Amino acid sequence: MLRINIQAFCLDEDTATAVNDLSEERFLIRSAIKVNMGGHTKTLEDLNTGKTPDLIIVETRAKGDALFAELDALANVCEPETRLIIIGVDNDIELFRKLMQMGVSEYLLKPVTTAQLLETIVQIFKSDQTDRSARVIAAISASGGAGSSQIAYCLATELTAAYDSQAIVIDMDLFFGTSALAFNIQPQQTFIEVLNQANRLEMEMLERLLMQYNDRISILASPATLTASMQISLETVNTLLMLVRQMTDFVIVDLPHRWDPWVQEILVDADEIILVAEPDLINFRDAKNMLEALATIRGKKSQPRLILNKVGKSTKTELSENNFKNTLHLAPDVLIPYDPNLFGSAMNNGDIISNINNKSKVALAIKELAALVSGNTAMVESKRKLFSFLK
Numbered sequence: 524m525l526r527i528n529i530q531a532f533c534l535d536e537d538t539a540t541a542v543n544d545l546s547e548e549r550f551l552i553r554s555a556i557k558v559n560m561g562g563h564t565k566t567l568e569d570l571n572t573g574k575t576p577d578l579i580i581v582e583t584r585a586k587g588d589a590l591f592a593e594l595d596a597l598a599n600v601c602e603p604e605t606r607l608i609i610i611g612v613d614n615d616i617e618l619f620r621k622l623m624q625m626g627v628s629e630y631l632l633k634p635v636t637t638a639q640l641l642e643t644i645v646q647i648f649k650s651d652q653t654d655r656s657a658r659v660i661a662a663i664s665a666s667g668g669a670g671s672s673q674i675a676y677c678l679a680t681e682l683t684a685a686y687d688s689q690a691i692v693i694d695m696d697l698f699f700g701t702s703a704l705a706f707n708i709q710p711q712q713t714f715i716e717v718l719n720q721a722n723r724l725e726m727e728m729l730e731r732l733l734m735q736y737n738d739r740i741s742i743l744a745s746p747a748t749l750t751a752s753m754q755i756s757l758e759t760v761n762t763l764l765m766l767v768r769q770m771t772d773f774v775i776v777d778l779p780h781r782w783d784p785w786v787q788e789i790l791v792d793a794d795e796i797i798l799v800a801e802p803d804l805i806n807f808r809d810a811k812n813m814l815e816a817l818a819t820i821r822g823k824k825s826q827p828r829l830i831l832n833k834v835g836k837s838t839k840t841e842l843s844e845n846n847f848k849n850t851l852h853l854a855p856d857v858l859i860p861y862d863p864n865l866f867g868s869a870m871n872n873g874d875i876i877s878n879i880n881n882k883s884k885v886a887l888a889i890k891e892l893a894a895l896v897s898g899n900t901a902m903v904e905s906k907r908k909l910f911s912f913l914k
Contacts, residue, residue: 524549524550524551524552524553524791524792525550525551525553525554525644525645525648526553526554527554527555527576527577527578527648528554528555528557528576528577528578529542529545529551529554529555529556529557529576529577529578529579529580529644530557530559530569530576530578530579530580531556531557531558531559531579531580531581531582532559532560532561532562532563532565532566532569532579532580532581532582533558533559533560533561533562533580533582533610534560534561534562534582534583534584535582535633535634537634538582538610538633538634538635539558539560541634541635541636541637541639541640542556542558542580542637542640543556543558544637545637545640545641545644546822547822547823547824548637548641548822548824549821549822549824549825550641550644550645551641551644552791552820552821552822552825553791557576562581562582562583562584563581563583563585563593563596563597566579566581566597566600567596567597567600570597570600570601571600574602575600575601575602575605576605577604577605577606578605578606578607578608578628578644578647578648579597579601579605579606579607579608580607580608580610580640581593581597581607581608581609581610582610582611582633583609583610583611583612584611584612585611586611586612586613587613590611590613590618591621594609594622594625594627606628606647606648607626607627607628608627608628608629608630608631608640608643608644608647609622609627609629609630609631610631610632610633610635611630611631611632611633612632612633614632618630628647629643629646629647631643656768656769656771656772657691657767657768657769657770657771657772657773657774658772658773658774658794658795658896658897658898659764659768659773659774659776659792659793659794659795660675660678660773660774660775660776660793660794660795660796660797660896661776661778661789661790661793661795661796661797662674662675662678662775662776662777662778662796662797662799663778663779663780663786663790663796663797663798663799663813664780664798664799664800665798665799665800665801665806665809665810665813666780666800666801666805666806666809667780668801669799669800669801669806669832669833670799670801670832670833670859670866671777671778671797671798671799672694672696672700672701672702672705672777673701673705673866673869673870673876674797674799674830674832674859674889674892675692675775675776675777675797676692676702676705676706676775676777676875677875677876677877677886677889678775678797678889678892678893678896679692679740679773679775680740680875680877680878681877681889681890681892681893682772682773682775682893682896682897683739683740683772683773684739684877685890685893685894685897686772686897686899688739688771688772688773689739689740689741689771689772689773690739690740690741690771690772690773690774690775691733691740691741691742691743691767691770691771691773691774691775692706692736692740692741692742692743692775692777693714693743693763693767693774693775693776693777694714694742694743694744694745694777695714695745695755695776695777695778695779695789696745696747696777696778696779697714697715697745697746697747697748697751697753697755697779698745698747698748698749698751698779699745699747699779700714700744700745700746700747700777700779701745701747701870702742702744702745702777703742703744703745703747704870704873705869705870705873705875706736706740706742706873706875707872707873707874708734708736708742708744708873710734710742710744711734712731712732712734713732713743713744713745713746713747714743714744714745714746715746715751715753716732717729717732717743717759717763718753718754718755718759719753721756721758721759721762724759724762724763724766725766726766726769726770729743729763729766729767729770730770741771755783755785756785757784757785757788759785760785760788760789761788761792764789764792773897776789776793778790782816787816787820790817790820790821791820791821794898795827795828795896796817796821796827796828797827797828797830797892797896798810798813798814798827798828798829798830799830799832800829800830800831800832800847801831801832801833801836801841802831802833802834802836802841802842802843802844802846802847803837803840803841803842804842807842807846807847807850807851810829810847810851811850811851813827814826814827814829814851814853826853827853828856828857828892828895828896829847829851829853829854829855829856830855830856830857830858830859830892831844831847831855831857831858831859832859833859833860833861834858834859834860834861835860835861836861844858856892856895857888857891857892857895858888859885859888859889860884860885860888862883862884862885865879865880865883865885866885876889877889
């Protein structure tokens with residue numbers, strides 16, 4: 524996710540609209556985007572009186588020598604590190620080569636689309652970003668007790684098995700976290716140590732705090748104590764995510780049912796959100812509220828994965844899949860059947876559902892979810908319909 528200042532100087536309304544719509548893209552949700560009309564002339568006026576932004580987008584109708592004269596004028600008011608995208612009308616490969624030699628980041632031919640601009644910006648700033656290989660998946664319940672924690676832990680097991688990969692599970696429920704019980708481990712250090720050492724957190728230190736569950740999964744467990752009174756800051760969250768992204772293939776963040784600023788920070792930054800709800804009225808209401816809030820802070824184009832859990836628990840009174848779809852305008856991605864014996868056995872034995880019964884309907888549902896959030900498009904395209912038993 525990019526955090527930069529972008530200023531665009533447009534001549535046409537269509538171009539201005541394409542740039543404005545960048546603010547709806549999750550990759551730029553943290554960036555400041557300002558659109559001005561007036562093209563090159565307005566660019567010189569504004570940049571003469573203020574600090575140069577990280578990226579400037581200038582629309583021009585100039586050609587040949589007139590275009591190069593405009594660029595010379597821009598060079599006098601831009602800082603050396605500023606990136607420049609020119610949107611022009613001259614379709615000439617030699618012009619493109621000269622502009623690249625002069626230090627222009629990209630030359631786009633009119634008309635431009637939002638998707639085209641986004642792809643260009645991603646490529647320009649790609650080399651500036653920290654190498655973040657891990658895919659961050661945040662799991663949160665719409666209402667307390669909906670089951671996001673167990674689903675998150677099962678998901679970590681399935682992802683590492685299906686893709687022969689590594690995962691780090693971070694249990695951020697300081698008071699009621701269940702990761703140690705679910706994985707049957709006795710952690711010597713917990714998330715509380717991250718908070719105690721937040722000002723000097725680094726990768727080597729974090730590696731010492733992680734508890735190894737097996738050769739693929741590491742756990743940063745919750746202290747699960749009511750005496751944990753420390754506050755989680757946005758700075759700590761950002762540092763933690765930056766580090767773990769460089770340490771593994773998948774990061775599964777188990778979030779408590781809260782709406783604190785640091786929880787929102789993780790939800791904005793995550794590549795995927797798993798919103799787990801039971802099919803009842805309270806979960807329906809809370810899911811609706813959370814989806815509306817997430818659309819505001821994360822952008823309407825990056826919706827969470829809505830997971831209905833404990834389906835079939837109360838067949839006479841529970842809400843249907845269509846109730847959620849028609850009102851929330853978001854179809855549940857996966858339906859997980861009610862199986863108290865299987866979930867209870869898993870928790871009581873400190874084991875994962877797929878280890879107890881890999882052929883169960885619950886395990887198959889988790890496999891479906893893993894394919895959806897993995898980022899592996901080939902896996903998603905080939906997925907089977909696993910839930911005919913619920914229709």
